[in-house]
Amino acid sequence: MAPMEDVTDVAFREAFAKFSVPGEDFIFFTEFTSADGLLKADKIGYRKVASRLLFSSSQRPVVAQIFSASPENIYKAIKKEIIPRGFDGVDINMGCPDKTIIKQKTGAYLMQVPEIAKEMVLKAKEASGGKLPISVKTRVGFNNVDVNWIREILSVKPDALTVHLRTKKELSLVDAHWDLMPEILKIRDEISPNTKIIGNGDIKNLKEAREKLQKYNCDGVMIGRGLFGNPSFFKYETDQRDSAEKIKQLIFHLEKFGEFLEKDNLKPYHVMKKHFKAYINGFSGAKNLREKLMQTTNTQKAIDILKNMLDY
Helix, strand or coil, rough: CCCCCCCCCCCHHHHHHCCCCCCCCCCCEEEEEHHHHHHHHHHHHHHHHHHHHHCCCCCCEEEEEEECCCCCHHHHHHHHHHEEECCCEEEEEEECCCCHHHHHHCCCHHHHHHHEEEEEEEEHHHHCCCCCCCCEECCCCCCCCHHHHHHHHCCCCCCCEEEECCCCCCCCCEEEEHHHHHHHHHHHHHCCCCCCCEEEEECCHHHHHHHHHHHHCCCCCEECCHHCCCCCCCCCCCCCCCHHHHHHHHHHHHHHHHHHCCCCCCCCCCHHHHHHHHCCCCCHHHHHHHHHCCCCHHHHHHHHHHHCCCCC
């Protein structure tokens, strides 16, 4: 599961834990979480930042994804927040292309300052003390494809490296460069043979994920946008759900959002609305149902509409 801003929260992950029964070869990632916020935010801000690190016992193994411009803050956040919460790993974001994040000199910006990026991995390892695997999620370059960046980050031997096979400049506007995977694996074998390489980009279903693994021989694949609205992604080779199954899954997702996040004002309800189109599509009456859901102001109102559709 790719870490996705305002998407892969505790409620989203709980739906996958229930409906996909992923098994031990599946790894959950939290949302993109600010190490600086965990360390420096006021009481209200801290509650909201820390809510990104909520997880249940059914969401294992679970990796905390954090970001910062400061290697020292990465160290402190792992010591103070990540290890005490019982995470199974730490992932450092070095690929987010958002302009606000780039201005903070973090995310994809770190590809331009490899010495700082490498220090960050080393400080994370030091903080972990061997207790947790340290991984990095990045891209194949900033403005242009740059395999030298892959060499740089592999030189500090992260336990895993997830490569979104596009540059920062390309965002998700072009096809992922899966043709680069053989070269990336060759570099890994030369520099850090124990690092697991995970490919990311353009995987729409489990069948395609298996095909990518077989064709490119990477150690794993990470799924992002393909997960939207489909918590059964890891159960079926291709999407086999009918309208009733989709609606029941959305009800569960809404219930968990209410239980974990809305109830304590940790996230506003409108964050859930991005999921409605992903769940409610491909069947008669879907458009009308989506329009009704978009008018709702809390999870319970949306749940009531959906249950009425199922004649609960």
